[in-house]
Amino acid sequence: MDALTGAWQWLTTAANWAGDKGVWHRLAEHVQISAVCLVLSCLIALPVALWLGHIGKGGALAVNLSNIGRAVPTFAVLVLLTLGPLGSQGEWPTVIALVLFAIPPLLTNAYLGIREADRDAVEAARGMGMSGPQLLLRVELPLAYPLLMTGLRSAAVQIVATATLAAMAGGGGLGRVITAGFGNYDTAQVVAGAVLVAALALAVEGVMVAVDRLCDPMRGRRRAARIGRGPGERRGARDDDAVAIGGAA
Amino acid sequence: MSVPWSLTAAAWPSGQVPADPGGPWLPQAAAPGGADCLVANDWICGAYLRTRSHELLAATVQHLGITAASVALGLLIAFPLALLARRRRAVAGAVLGLTTVLYTIPSLAMFALLTPVFGVSVAVVITGLVLYSLTILVRNILAGLDAVPAEVREAARGMGYGPARMLFGVELPLALPAVVAGIRIATVSTVAMTTIGSVVGFGGLGNLIASGLQGFFKAEVLTASVLCVLLAVAADLLLMAVQRMLTPWTRPRAGSRSGGRRTRATKAVA
Numbered sequence: 001m002d003a004l005t006g007a008w009q010w011l012t013t014a015a016n017w018a019g020d021k022g023v024w025h026r027l028a029e030h031v032q033i034s035a036v037c038l039v040l041s042c043l044i045a046l047p048v049a050l051w052l053g054h055i056g057k058g059g060a061l062a063v064n065l066s067n068i069g070r071a072v073p074t075f076a077v078l079v080l081l082t083l084g085p086l087g088s089q090g091e092w093p094t095v096i097a098l099v100l101f102a103i104p105p106l107l108t109n110a111y112l113g114i115r116e117a118d119r120d121a122v123e124a125a126r127g128m129g130m131s132g133p134q135l136l137l138r139v140e141l142p143l144a145y146p147l148l149m150t151g152l153r154s155a156a157v158q159i160v161a162t163a164t165l166a167a168m169a170g171g172g173g174l175g176r177v178i179t180a181g182f183g184n185y186d187t188a189q190v191v192a193g194a195v196l197v198a199a200l201a202l203a204v205e206g207v208m209v210a211v212d213r214l215c216d217p218m219r220g221r222r223r224a225a226r227i228g229r230g231p232g233e234r235r236g237a238r239d240d241d242a243v244a245i246g247g248a249a
Numbered sequence: 250m251s252v253p254w255s256l257t258a259a260a261w262p263s264g265q266v267p268a269d270p271g272g273p274w275l276p277q278a279a280a281p282g283g284a285d286c287l288v289a290n291d292w293i294c295g296a297y298l299r300t301r302s303h304e305l306l307a308a309t310v311q312h313l314g315i316t317a318a319s320v321a322l323g324l325l326i327a328f329p330l331a332l333l334a335r336r337r338r339a340v341a342g343a344v345l346g347l348t349t350v351l352y353t354i355p356s357l358a359m360f361a362l363l364t365p366v367f368g369v370s371v372a373v374v375i376t377g378l379v380l381y382s383l384t385i386l387v388r389n390i391l392a393g394l395d396a397v398p399a400e401v402r403e404a405a406r407g408m409g410y411g412p413a414r415m416l417f418g419v420e421l422p423l424a425l426p427a428v429v430a431g432i433r434i435a436t437v438s439t440v441a442m443t444t445i446g447s448v449v450g451f452g453g454l455g456n457l458i459a460s461g462l463q464g465f466f467k468a469e470v471l472t473a474s475v476l477c478v479l480l481a482v483a484a485d486l487l488l489m490a491v492q493r494m495l496t497p498w499t500r501p502r503a504g505s506r507s508g509g510r511r512t513r514a515t516k517a518v519a
Binding site: 067070071077079080084125168169179182195197201249 | 465
């Protein structure tokens with residue numbers, strides 16, 4: 001309990017929030033680099049995944065990428081990039097590591113989403129004379145939406161977690177509060193930093209869930225379809241399984 | 250927590266490289282030509298491997314110990330949780346929701362939150378890793394049990410199988426592929442995440458990565474990173490082999506896959 005009251009005291013001390021090493025600055029660093037990297041990794045991963053899914057090739061790559069991403073330690077990649085030639089280039093090691101670890105969940109989920117889009121619907125659309133791009137944009141993409149958003153959510157959570165680890169390799173962000181606390185043997189600061197990081201991660205997850213609900217192209221319609229399909233549980237099970245594709249860091 | 254490898258770890262303070270690289274049993278003078286790469290701080294360095302092999306070994310042993318303990322404990326906790334969740338859907342919602350929330354918390358924050366509870370010890374790392382593995386294990390055990398065909402269950406019940414015999418004799422064998430798949434995912438991600446334990450000095454190979462970062466020692470960082478990936482791959486392959494041994498009926502045979510499964514399922518009942 002000591003640690004909790006200590007952490008509370010740390011959090012309610014205004015001095016800890018101000019300045020270059022204060023919480024506000026660290027939070028801004030964290031959110032900024034996470035947002036930039038999420039956009040960058042979407043720009044890289046989604047076109048590739050949509051295209052591969054549309055032509056139906058590269059499935060082994062898309063699935064194995066997730067397995068590889070899971071086996072490679074985030075911390076090791078961050079340190080390797082920091083010691084490498086890019087180490088002196090400011091935030092670049094962090095940016096590259098964040099993008100690298102966000103690509104697998106995005107790519108795998110988007111690919112599977114397109115691939116597993118209801119074949120009957122796709123065939124019907126083709127029969128109606130839709131062209132390739134029309135098919136992708138108006139049939140496959142809306143059908144892939146749930147998995148696409150699962151991937152986006154995993155990627156966002158992954159990025160926030162990895163950005164925390166960047167502090168261990170000398171980067172900025174909220175993780176710095178924790179590592180500085182460990183460095184000073186200041187348990188109160190360690191716990192306070194951990195609470196802040198956990199709150200940020202949960203908030204990001206919450207925002208992504210809200211975005212998912214708001215942007216759903218089949219809002220209201222999907223549920224009816226699910227009930228009508230009978231063994232509609234399958235769809236739900238798939239959504240849950242896909243969460244595990246992410247991988248914590 | 251008195252676990253054997255904590256002894257190795259205690260003799261091995263965090264972030265500190267012993268000043269004397271060679272153990273007493275090693276020839277002290279590494280060939281002068283071979284030490285060049287240490288001076289030049291190359292990424293790949295044979296002299297590093299030779300002179301620090303005992304350090305690498307100790308780190309690998311600690312890494313393996315932490316991973317094995319975490320996955321084993323995770324499995325011990327996940328199994329009853331999954332059974333409970335299967336019984337009551339309300340419990341299932343709570344368990345799945347809670348483990349998902351835990352999975353969202355970044356590992357550095359998780360270890361930091363556990364530090365005041367356990368002090369700076371290996372228990373912090375193992376507890377954190379157990380909590381992460383629960384998410385994957387509970388989901389996979391549940392999915393595996395749910396996928397057991399209803400007719401197989403009916404048949405077993407008709408033959409007079411009680412709940413316990415049904416679980417261990419029929420359902421678990423059939424759920425084994427899904428369970429092992431979960432164990433594989435949990436093991437591979439645990440091997441990778443163990444490195445972050447270096448914040449409290451118990452990160453296995455992660456300790457070497459951290460000390461390599463502090464000393465700007467490239468060979469140490471690269472060697473430890475590569476070893477870490479190799480450990481993950483080796484553990485994955487090992488578990489895959491174990492699963493093949495335990496579930497011979499899932500191997501593709503002359504018949505179709507589901508056909509093979511069906512025959513074995515009936516065999517398990519008989």
